[in-house]
Every structure is written in C-alpha cells, then in structure tokens.
Amino acid sequence: MTAGSLSPNTLMILKLESIFAFADEEKQALQNLPIQVTTLKAGRDIVRVGDRPSQCCLIHEGFSCVYKLTSEGKRQLVALHVPGDIPDLQSLHLKTMDISLASISPCTVGFIQHDDMRCVCERYPRLTAVFWRETLVHASIHREWLLNNGQREAYSRMAHLFCELLIRLKAVGLGEGDTFDLPITQVELADAIGTSSVHMNRVLQALRADGLIQTKGKQVIVPDWEKLKEAGDFDPLYLHLEEAGAA
Template structure:
C-alpha cells in the first residue's frame, strides 16, 4: 500500500478531507509536514497510560486500538483505528496519556513531532481547526461505542462495528465491492464489544448463518449492506463524514 515519499502525508490529507475542506496552500503545508515512518509488531505499544509523548502517530497500514486495563488485567478495547487515523492528537494538549495505544496487527505508522504540528497550526489556523474537528469526531465515536456496548445485544453490537469499519475504511479507499480486510482476532473483537471470546464465536457464526457477512481469511465480505445496517441499528451520522452511508 505504501508508495512514494509523500504517501503518509497524502493519506493524512485524504482522511482529513473526509471531514474538512482545505485550500491548496493548506494541502501543500500538510504535504511538507515531516513524518518518520516505522513498522511495529502486533501488540507492541505505541504509547501507554502515563507516557508523556513528544509526537503523534498516524496509522499508515494495519489496525491499531485504544485500550485500558482493569486492576485485574482485563482489557477493554475502546476504539479501533484504521489507515489515515491519528489516534493520539489529544497528546498535543494533555501532558500525560490516560489511554494506551497498540497495533492489533503488524502496523506501519508515521510519527509527527508535536513541535512541527504546533508550528503548522500557528501558521495555518484552519489546519488547527481540522485537527480539532478530528478529535471531536473521535469523541463522537467514543460516545457511540458506549451506547453500543451498554445498550445493544452482542449480535447487534458486532453488526454495528462491522458497519462502522466498512464506512471508515471506504472513506480512505480501502473497501472494494463490499469487501475489506479485518486483521483482528476473535479475542480482540470480544474485547471491543464487551463479550467473551466464546460468545464472540457464536455471534460471528450467527451473522454468517443469517447471510449478513462472509469471511475469507482476514477478508470480510458484506453481501447486503442494507440488511447489515438494519441488524446493527447503524446510522453513520455520528461519523460526521462528508459522504457517509453509501457503499
């Protein structure tokens, strides 16, 4: 997927343009933003609770997650991040992290120094507004996840999560014909929707049996988008995308 020296920047711009419109000068400034690209293994923490990072991370390939642990070590995945996302923009203004972020598949990320982002935002206030909007959308997704885990049955929760991922991946060009990669284990999906691994297996079997999804290795195939939306009680409004809901 990664090609060309400006790929990290163009992916970042493509994602931000799903929620914001830039002038040519602003796009060029984003293209010139220095980004250091590295590859991480699955479950290799990017940041941990209590860290004081001096950089933000941009997801370029693979999936990452935000998670927290109970005192007993039980994990709750609180958000999933896909290529184009910047999961720790809040670290620009919060001195210490209150969440941990880790790849859940082998992941390529781009690190952007806080000082570079601050200078960019000082020079281009509308870029600062775009980053602010990105964090607000992040908060909207957190609220929807709270509703999903707290008030929906596991079957509906999982259908809703699949709908969300399909829409978000489509926004950055990573869905073709209702097919997308989902490099996540059943245990990780269980941690994301707040159920056990055993029940997660039953939920996926039920979704397949009802013809809502098909799986082939790490690929997910959605044969009927409208049926999956109905099963997941899904309305893409909370994603605040310029063009959402059309697959």
C-alpha cells in the same frame, strides 16, 4: 488501492479531506509535514498510560487499538483505528496519556513531532480547526461505542462494528465495494464489543448463517448492506463524514 501505495502525508490528507475542505496551500503544508515512519509487530504498545509523549502517531498501514486495563489486568478496547487516523491527537494538549495505544495487527506508523504540528497550525490557523474536528469525531465515535456496548445485544454490536469499519475504510479508499480487510482476531473483537471470545465465535457464526457477512481469510464481505445496517441499528451520522450514507 492499499494504504502502503500512498505516502503517510497523502493518506493523512485523504482522511482529513473526508471531514474538511482544504485550500491548496493547506494541503501542501500537510504534504511537507515531517513524518518519521517505522514498522511494528502486532501487539506492541505505541504509547501507554502515564507516558508524556512529544509526538503524535499516524496509522499508515494496519489497525491499532486504544485500550484501558482494570487493576486486575482485564482489557477493554475503547477504539479501533484504521489507516489515516491519528489516534493520539489529544497528546498535543494533554501532557500525560490516560489511555494506551497499541498495534493490533502488523502496522506501519508515522510519528509527527508536536513542535512540527504546532508550527504548521500557527502558520495555517484552519489546520488547527481540522485537527480539532478530527479529535471531536473520535469523541463522537467513542460515544457511539458506549451506546453500542451498553445497550445492544452482542449480535447487533458486532453488526454495528462491521458497518462502522466498512464506512471508515471506504473513506480513505481502502474498502472495495462490499469488501474490507479485518486483520483482527476474535479475541480482540470480543474485547472491542465487551463479550467473551467463546460468545464472539457464536456471534460471527450467526452473522454468517443469516447472510449478513461472509469471511475469506482476513477479508469480510457484506452481501446485503441494508440488512447489516438494520441488524446493527447503524446510522453513520456520528462519523461526520461528507458521504457516509451508503457502502
């Protein structure tokens, strides 16, 4: 299955169902939520630091990233977002963006007006809880990234990130067995785990040589899930998915 084979509304429901049990009328309310779909090339900002958006962004196809820049222009990716994610839910309550969100691959995104989100949440109060829970999960992932990038070696950091992406993509039906698509450059992966692009290349070579991953174009294949988990010191608890124990 591909994300493009599902409507944005259906994909959003599928993602949220991985952390929450909906009543039928709540599902229907989300299915009826107006979503304006557009396509973006890779490397396009969706929102920037200082913006005051009136809408949230649902990732329908492709990958996006949340990033911060130093005053010298050095970039740190602080999150990767996959189809089904709503990376900027915080904008419902924080008027001014303190992060930038960009497409990291060619993307299809759906924009949901804040007024429509508030309306559906007022009518179905449990949906407020599910969106709040989704925001808390994003915060949990952010904390794990802080630990990963601050305390693990680059080899383990990358193994951990591969584990995370496989689990998150499988949660929305986009990982097939031990294989998932990763439309991200080595430079962007280096920005995500806080290393240089040269060292990133060495890390990927080492992971291949040790039999932890195989790559085929933009596909990543995990031959031995348990070995990859061990190398990345990976525990999926922080993802708070209903079933996140095995790939």
